Amino acid sequence: MTPEMLSDQPRLELPSWSIVTDKRRAHIARVVGLLRTWAHALALSSTEAHAWMDAGAWHDALRDADEPRLRTETGDLTRPIGLLHGPAAAIRLVAFGETRQDVLDAIRWHTVGQTSWSRVGQALYMADFLEPGRSFMQADRAFLASTxxxxxxxxxxxxxxxxxxxxxxxGKGLAPETVALWDSVR
Structure with missing residues (x-):
């Protein structure tokens, strides 16, 4: 590969504190790849494109952490465990110096949604759902991703x-943030 071709490869830099399995790392890489494709097609500024890539790379950085770690990190003792990895990662990123609020909000809320998101959060929400490694509704999701x-x-x-x-x-519950997001887009 030429250096130019290498620069087109998805950037996947996980924080040193990440807790991810190989399967999760592959999911993250697909999310970043989709975000990169969209950013290029939309001719985003390099600043916005990097925000999209970073949000994609970091959104599941603590997805495979255990419940005690996530509850300790977030201080949240009530929400379902599957909703804590985003807030935990955002908290950890702040501790390590991340200051881009749109990236932090995208990561914090990527599982439930947020009405005040910038395009970073919206793009991550879509990429996390539409990434091609998921086995359901493949043709429909591929069409949406291309659109x-x-x-x-x-x-x-x-x-x-x-x-x-x-x-x-x-049979899952709907988080209040998800209901608010639906109300804001319908």
Whole structure:
């Protein structure tokens, strides 16, 4: 590969404190790859593109941490364990000097959504759901992923709807942030 080709490869720099399995690392790489593709197609500034890549690389940095660690990190004793890795990673990133609020908000809320997100949070929310390694609705999700650069807001709304439908179908509860997000996009 030429140096130019290497620069097009997805950037995947996980923090030293990350707790991820190989399977999770592969998911993160696919999310970053999708974000990179969209950023290029949308001709984002290098600052915004780096924010998208960093949010993608760091969103699941603590996804495979155990419950006691996540509860200690967040101080949250009530939310379901599956909702704590984003807030825990955001807290850890702040402790290590991250100051971009849009990146921190994207990571903190990527599992439930947030009405005040910038495009960084919206893009991460979509990429986390649409990444091609997931086994469900592959053709539909691939179509939506390919449409993001052409209809960002419309695809975002559709992803919010699909994620809510999935949560209801699976008997999961809806976080208040998720309901607020739906109310803001419908």
């Amino acid at each position: 993001v650069p052409l209809a960002f807001d419309q695809v975002f709304r559709q992803v919010v709807r699909l994620r809510i439908e999935w949560a209801i179908r699976e």
